Amino acid sequence: MRTYTGMKVDQNAAAENGFFATICEEGFDVDQSLLEACRRDLGKYYPAEFENVEELAVMDATAPVIADEIETPAPTGPKYLPSPTFAQKMMKADELLQDRYDELKNYALRFKKLKSRLSKKFDSINQGRLHFVKLSVAGKTLKLYLNMDISTTDPKFHCKDMRDKKTYETVPVLLRIKSGRAVKYAKILIDQCAEVHGLKENPKFTEVDAIKGVEDFLAGKAE
DSSP: OEEEEEEEEOHHHHHHHSSSOOEEEEEEEEOHHHHHHHHHHHHHHOTTTOSSGGGGGGSOTTSOOOGGGSOOOOOOSOOOOOOOOHHHHHHHSOHHHHHHHHHHHHHHHTBTTOEEEEOSSOEEEEETTEEEEEEEEETTEEEEEESSOGGGSOGGGOOEEOTTSGGGSSSOEEEEEOSHHHHHHHHHHHHHHHHHTTOOBOTTOOOOOHHHHHHHHHTTOOO
């Protein structure tokens, strides 16, 4: 038999004082029927916490059973993991993919007034408001997006039309680069795209270290 000690209004003191601010302690016994009722309620409303109702038997005999004080098990479901960024993917990429990225980025930047900007998904090379090309990574594939009409590309390049995707409205031609031959195709397309937009080569262009730029971006040192 367990005893619960609670608080109640002291009716005698209340009658004398004319208000109900005075309280006194009152004890009552917790018999087997009350314990079973408590077990049924906890099993009904908190089944995950009380799969084994015998856990109640080890509770402190002098403490009331308060559901809010019962420790809830930590969730075991899968946690949301954000997708890796372009920079994170590039740093994990193999050396060959990194070399192709460095080569094509510098090939595109050699035109006047172009600047590179790294974002969550892309390395974007623009001239002011003109979107020139974008580079992204998917697994072991380097992707090149160009601001040009797919009808002007050579069919043997197997470019993909991305005009139906809002993200690629300004750079709707996609070339997947998985080989040395695809790198050559990429350079041809970059030259064609530059010609369409009237871009001129910069004779004073100095090559950049593309991977160092990614490292600086991840370290928060990018300009």
